[in-house]
Amino acid sequence: MIRVDRGPKPEGLEAIRKVEVKRLAALAREAPPKAKDFGNRYNITRRDLWKAQGRTCCYCERRIDRLYNDVEHFRPKTRAYRGQGRPMHGYWWLAWTWANLLFACPSCNRRHKKNKFPLARGSRILPAGHRPPGPERAILIDPSGEDDPIEHIQFVPFRQAGKKEKWIPVARGGSRRGKRTIQVLKLDRPALVTDYGDHVSDLVSHHVKAIREAIHAGDGRIVAKAWRSALRTLFYRRQAFKALSHDVLDHHFPPEVRRQWGLELERP
Numbered sequence: 707m708i709r710v711d712r713g714p715k716p717e718g719l720e721a722i723r724k725v726e727v728k729r730l731a732a733l734a735r736e737a738p739p740k741a742k743d744f745g746n747r748y749n750i751t752r753r754d755l756w757k758a759q760g761r762t763c764c765y766c767e768r769r770i771d772r773l774y775n776d777v778e779h780f781r782p783k784t785r786a787y788r789g790q791g792r793p794m795h796g797y798w799w800l801a802w803t804w805a806n807l808l809f810a811c812p813s814c815n816r817r818h819k820k821n822k823f824p825l826a827r828g829s830r831i832l833p834a835g836h837r838p839p840g841p842e843r844a845i846l847i848d849p850s851g852e853d854d855p856i857e858h859i860q861f862v863p864f865r866q867a868g869k870k871e872k873w874i875p876v877a878r879g880g881s882r883r884g885k886r887t888i889q890v891l892k893l894d895r896p897a898l899v900t901d902y903g904d905h906v907s908d909l910v911s912h913h914v915k916a917i918r919e920a921i922h923a924g925d926g927r928i929v930a931k932a933w934r935s936a937l938r939t940l941f942y943r944r945q946a947f948k949a950l951s952h953d954v955l956d957h958h959f960p961p962e963v964r965r966q967w968g969l970e971l972e973r974p
């Protein structure tokens with residue numbers, strides 16, 4: 707997972723938000739709004755989000771080549787599973803709020819995250835109508851939030867005898883939020899682990915090899931060129947799995963090696 711910068715709010719969204727929040731507020735006075743009450747006017751943001759995210763899922767970073775999915779609400783709109791014993795009303799007033807909208811793949815959105823929104827122990831719940839985070843301490847990492855997801859989630863290599871090397875996401879430095887985010891979104895699901903492995907063997911490993919050979923030859927200019935070429939390809943806007951590529955480079959060329967050759971590993 708990497709940071710998402712949504713860019714400017716799409717034209718027309720604010721007008722829709724005002725009308726829809728007023729409509730839902732009237733319904734919410736009677737009973738918590740149901741899924742069918744929301745309509746889908748937030749979908750006008752779909753294309754902007756898809757483009758802003760380089761056509762990748764905001765959580766797993768898989769490529770999404772077609773605009774077939776719904777918009778993802780970071781704070782779920784209808785119901786929110788916050789952890790045992792807590793109220794389960796959703797964040798209906800944030801269903802059209804630009805800062806709450808993301809674009810996710812069907813697997814992350816519909817199969818794994820769904821309505822889950824765990825809160826830290828002792829956290830209060832954001833009161834209706836309020837702007838997040840307020841008093842609320844969310845556990846899930848918001849890719850568009852203040853924290854860089856790379857600070858919480860780290861990809862590490864894992865090899866079983868006789869098998870292809872795998873890369874799996876773990877909590878960086880024991881981050882609790884990283885751990886829960888991996889669990890809730892199932893970022894270590896088998897299909898993704900296969901995709902991570904293919905990404906490393908089909909793309910990243912060629913760059914690692916070229917940089918290694920340049921270092922072995924001892925020519926700083928060639929090392930710098932191979933490094934720049936790696937970053938240009940692996941961190942290209944529409945490239946999948948940039949956090950993984952970052953950690954593979956960091957693993958093979960740790961800070962002391964980068965310092966020695968004057969190489970900068972930027973955050974994607």
Ligand SMILES: [Zn+2]
Pocket residue numbers: 763764765766767768810811812813814815
């Ligand atoms: Zn995904």
